[in-house]
Amino acid sequence: MVIGVLEIEIVVAWSESLKDKRRVVKSLKDRLHREHLVAVAEVGGQDSLRRARVAVAAVGADGRRVGETLDRIALKLAALRDGEASIVSRELFRAADVPESRKAQADEALESDLLARGARALDEAGQEQSP
Numbered sequence: 001m002v003i004g005v006l007e008i009e010i011v012v013a014w015s016e017s018l019k020d021k022r023r024v025v026k027s028l029k030d031r032l033h034r035e036h037l038v039a040v041a042e043v044g045g046q047d048s049l050r051r052a053r054v055a056v057a058a059v060g061a062d063g064r065r066v067g068e069t070l071d072r073i074a075l076k077l078a079a080l081r082d083g084e085a086s087i088v089s090r091e092l093f094r095a096a097d098v099p100e101s102r103k104a105q106a107d108e109a110l111e112s113d114l115l116a117r118g119a120r121a122l123d124e125a126g127q128e129q130s131p
Contacts, residue, residue: 001059001095002060002061002063002093002094003057003058003094004069004070004091005055005089005090005091006056006070006087006090007053007054007056007089007090008053008056008077008088009051009052009053009088010054010080010083010084010085011050011083012051012052015049020049021050024082024083025042025052027082028054028082029041032056036058036072037058038073039056039057039058040054040055040057041054043055053088063092063094070092074087
């Protein structure tokens, strides 16, 4: 299994509010996901009016195909009309090459996050039932 990650910096120079920027970012995320069947997430700059950092992840059995998918996405970003996008990093790696310690850290982080979300949901449900 090969995992490809593309990190993108997006600048929406005309944006006057977070709503303007988020509209551009959401549109881009939806389009990339729909057209390339990749995972897309905003990973930085959430509170910035004009900048956002977006990560794209593609998974496949063939590294060449994953790389080609990332290349097509990079070409599409060059034609972005609502903002300016630049590639921050591009990385391909085999899942088998990820050290076990990193896998354990990811599992622990996921478990911690799920527990915190569950606790918040219980708190919110308790607050809604209180008179």
